Amino acid sequence: MSPWRERLRQLSRYPSAIAGMGMIAVLVAIAIYAVVAIPYGQALELWRGGEPWRLNPVNAGPVWVDRLFGGDMPRTIVVDSDEAEVEEERFDGGRMVRIPLEFDYESTGFPSGINLFVRSAFEESEPFVRMTWHRPDGEEIQLGGRAMSRQDRVSFSQDWTLERRLGEVAHVALFAVPDEQFERAQPGEYGLTLDAILFEEDAEIAAELVVYGRVHGIAGTDHQRRDLMVALLWGTPVALSFGLLAAVGTTITTLIIAAAGVWYGRWVDAVIQRLTEVNMILPLLPILVMVGTLYSTSIWLMLGVVIALGIFSAGIKMYRAMLLPMREAPYIEAARAYGAGNARIILRYMIPRILPVLIPTFVTLIPTFVFLEASLALLGLGDPVLPTWGKVLNDAQAQSALYHGFYYWVIAPAVLLMFTGLGFAMLGFALDRIFNPRLRAV
Amino acid sequence: MSESAFRPASAGTSGPLLSVRDLHTWFELRQWGFLRLGHVRAVDGVTFDLKRGESVAFVGESGCGKSSLARTLLGLHRPTSGEVVSEGRSLGTLSGSELKAYRAGVGYVQQDPYGALPPFMNVRRILAEPMIVHGIRSREEREARARQVLEEVRLSPADEILPKFPHMLSGGQQQRVVIARALLLEPSLLIADEPVSMLDASVRVEILNLLHSIQAKRNLTLAFITHDLSTVRHYANRIFVMYAGRIIEQAEVNDLLEHPQHPYTQALLAAIADPDADNAKHQRDVPAGEPPSLLNPPPACRFHPRCPHFMAGLCDEEDPPDFEPRRRHWSACWLHR
Numbered sequence: 135m136s137p138w139r140e141r142l143r144q145l146s147r148y149p150s151a152i153a154g155m156g157m158i159a160v161l162v163a164i165a166i167y168a169v170v171a172i173p174y175g176q177a178l179e180l181w182r183g184g185e186p187w188r189l190n191p192v193n194a195g196p197v198w199v200d201r202l203f204g205g206d207m208p209r210t211i212v213v214d215s216d217e218a219e220v221e222e223e224r225f226d227g228g229r230m231v232r233i234p235l236e237f238d239y240e241s242t243g244f245p246s247g248i249n250l251f252v253r254s255a256f257e258e259s260e261p262f263v264r265m266t267w268h269r270p271d272g273e274e275i276q277l278g279g280r281a282m283s284r285q286d287r288v289s290f291s292q293d294w295t296l297e298r299r300l301g302e303v304a305h306v307a308l309f310a311v312p313d314e315q316f317e318r319a320q321p322g323e324y325g326l327t328l329d330a331i332l333f334e335e336d337a338e339i340a341a342e343l344v345v346y347g348r349v350h351g352i353a354g355t356d357h358q359r360r361d362l363m364v365a366l367l368w369g370t371p372v373a374l375s376f377g378l379l380a381a382v383g384t385t386i387t388t389l390i391i392a393a394a395g396v397w398y399g400r401w402v403d404a405v406i407q408r409l410t411e412v413n414m415i416l417p418l419l420p421i422l423v424m425v426g427t428l429y430s431t432s433i434w435l436m437l438g439v440v441i442a443l444g445i446f447s448a449g450i451k452m453y454r455a456m457l458l459p460m461r462e463a464p465y466i467e468a469a470r471a472y473g474a475g476n477a478r479i480i481l482r483y484m485i486p487r488i489l490p491v492l493i494p495t496f497v498t499l500i501p502t503f504v505f506l507e508a509s510l511a512l513l514g515l516g517d518p519v520l521p522t523w524g525k526v527l528n529d530a531q532a533q534s535a536l537y538h539g540f541y542y543w544v545i546a547p548a549v550l551l552m553f554t555g556l557g558f559a560m561l562g563f564a565l566d567r568i569f570n571p572r573l574r575a576v
Numbered sequence: 577m578s579e580s581a582f583r584p585a586s587a588g589t590s591g592p593l594l595s596v597r598d599l600h601t602w603f604e605l606r607q608w609g610f611l612r613l614g615h616v617r618a619v620d621g622v623t624f625d626l627k628r629g630e631s632v633a634f635v636g637e638s639g640c641g642k643s644s645l646a647r648t649l650l651g652l653h654r655p656t657s658g659e660v661v662s663e664g665r666s667l668g669t670l671s672g673s674e675l676k677a678y679r680a681g682v683g684y685v686q687q688d689p690y691g692a693l694p695p696f697m698n699v700r701r702i703l704a705e706p707m708i709v710h711g712i713r714s715r716e717e718r719e720a721r722a723r724q725v726l727e728e729v730r731l732s733p734a735d736e737i738l739p740k741f742p743h744m745l746s747g748g749q750q751q752r753v754v755i756a757r758a759l760l761l762e763p764s765l766l767i768a769d770e771p772v773s774m775l776d777a778s779v780r781v782e783i784l785n786l787l788h789s790i791q792a793k794r795n796l797t798l799a800f801i802t803h804d805l806s807t808v809r810h811y812a813n814r815i816f817v818m819y820a821g822r823i824i825e826q827a828e829v830n831d832l833l834e835h836p837q838h839p840y841t842q843a844l845l846a847a848i849a850d851p852d853a854d855n856a857k858h859q860r861d862v863p864a865g866e867p868p869s870l871l872n873p874p875p876a877c878r879f880h881p882r883c884p885h886f887m888a889g890l891c892d893e894e895d896p897p898d899f900e901p902r903r904r905h906w907s908a909c910w911l912h913r
Contacts, residue, residue: 464691468754471650471684472706472761473676482705486696 157557270322683758
């Protein structure tokens with residue numbers, strides 16, 4: 135049995151390794167799902183925010199949390215005029231259209247906002263719409279009337295006149311149980327009737343009433359109505375590939391350079407050692423902050439800088455110490471005797487010898503780069519377009535999420551980061567025991 | 577081999593396979609990378625010829641420069657001065673690819689068989705490596721040649737040996753793999769540096785016999801380096817005795833063992849433990865002192881500080897030339913003057 139297969143077999147004896155591999159497998163599955171379900175371009179488009187998210191509430195928590203605590207938070211309700219029973223009445227030079235937008239409200243909690251989106255088609259004269267709110271107890275509240283442009287939005291919650299008139303912000307006042315000082319919402323049949331006057335024969339009008347809830351999806355939403363699920367899902371492939379590429383890039387280059395220094399010796403070694411010593415005192419994070427501030431915060435540029443600064447890292451000292459005794463190994467002398475060249479000796483005879491010791495280090499190195507990316511994002515140097523876990527945390531911090539009690543906003547990306555770290559660490563520590571047998575007795 | 581076969585021996589050429597002329601291999605000793613402290617004179621003026629198909633032994637104490645000489649012959653060390661001439665060309669003047677071709681013609685068997693095999697490769701890979709280096713691309717050909725040499729070193733069945741890693745083999749098997757690897761490129765010279773000193777006594781003779789039979793069958797030149805004079809008689813035609821980087825005596829094996837001329841050789845032979853009950857009864861005369869420092873060797877005859885026949889004013893002032901006290905038996909000692 136080859137030593138590698140033997141080691142794999144040993145790995146199955148460590149429950150922590152199995153658990154670690156399971157966690158990594160889950161992450162990889164999420165990453166694959168994310169990439170397949172939301173293509174790269176679409177993910178960027180979604181994360182830019184705006185139009186795609188107009189039906190989402192702002193800062194809504196996850197649905198399952200509400201359910202877990204037996205809460206009664208309202209979901210978002212969308213009522214479209216296409217499903218309403220529209221009544222039409224013609225008059226000379228136009229039409230009168232009555233659109234009753236009716237819905238059933240089941241929660242005793244207040245919604246987080248009300249918006250009415252109106253689309254209309256006309257030549258010159260804008261339609262005029264009068265809005266009437268129907269409460270379950272039969273009372274009607276006049277919400278005023280206004281002319282509507284082709285794509286219009288009525289934000290009742292931001293209507294200060296309305297708020298002054300009702301005594302409380304619209305989405306609370308319109309749902310409150312009467313005479314109860316706006317303490318809880320009244321469940322039941324609500325309705326918004328639009329009486330539209332169209333001044334042209336061919337004019338059309340359609341409307342969409344959105345009563346925003348307070349919970350949304352598995353992950354909730356942020357201050358821009360974006361579903362956090364997009365960022366949490368897409369953050370996985372980004373984090374894994376960043377960590378893996380950075381770890382591979384730094385380990386392989388470092389290893390080859392260390393081996394070349396050991397093999398050629400003399401001034402090559404001296405130059406590599408001095409470069410390493412200089413590089414060891416360069417502070418990585420401030421340099422990254424500088425590059426990010428002055429140049430670009432693209433994640434791939436950051437990756438490049440991380441790898442470039444990682445080439446002459448302290449690892450070279452460690453690998454050099456491991457490789458030095460190998461330089462004089464008889465099998466390398468034999469290889470020279472049968473004519474193997476320098477490159478072959480470095481790549482085929484020196485590096486494979488210390489590869490086993492390196493693999494655990496490599497595995498535990500991956501999450502450190504994932505954390506580095508998150509730290510950069512948290513410092514505001516995250517990639518400007520890509521959704522990542524670090525950027526979610528950065529947004530959360532910028533919006534004082536914890537102060538406002540949006541715990542889900544911080545906890546979800548943090549848990550994913552910890553999950554990643556834990557998975558790789560558990561596998562790495564088990565690998566360390568297998569590849570470095572001296573640790574096994576402990 | 578496909579490349580412009582520059583090899584130590586191509587069939588049909590007469591003359592020596594390898595000529596070594598006044599070879600010096602010195603290693604510079606430095607402190608802090610630039611202060612020169614002097615040279616270690618590992619090989620210090622060695623001249624000899626290796627004929628085709630002969631088997632020679634280099635004998636001497638540890639530190640006498642035998643292994644450095646071997647490595648210089650392999651092209652692993654650059655000679656400081658003097659030359660190794662093969663096919664009429666000096667090793668020092670060969671280009672990179674010519675040197676590679678030369679190396680294909682010299683097999684190397686090392687002392688420590690386990691160390692000589694990369695522990696992370698299986699036997700199949702170990703045997704494939706030299707062929708890959710020398711441009712044998714066809715996998716089938718590599719496999720066929722590997723099986724053939726394994727058979728030649730009597731490692732069978734090949735199917736069982738090929739996938740094994742060095743640590744799964746016994747010492748004797750490991751050394752057979754090393755020999756197989758040395759034979760793969762069909763060398764005309766095989767250099768064996770103490771090939772059995774790290775092996776169990778029980779397998780030493782097997783390995784020596786194997787080397788001997790391969791040498792006979794392939795008609796290759798075998799240069800083996802040893803400090804064990806007791807086995808030399810059976811496996812070598814000629815002996816070179818080395819001391820402090822120089823060859824001090826050379827002769828046919830029987831002549832040298834029966835009529836040692838140089839005081840050092842005499843002492844060396846006296847030190848061999850014969851399985852003789854009388855040995856317990858008398859103390860042998862072993863020259864006092866230690867082998868000299870190669871950094872600061874004694875002037876003139878290197879052996880003079882330890883020599884029982886030391887002649888003041890001669891041995892410590894003038895280098896002894898090679899005298900021929902017996903026919904085809906040279907010794908560098910002023911006693912033969």
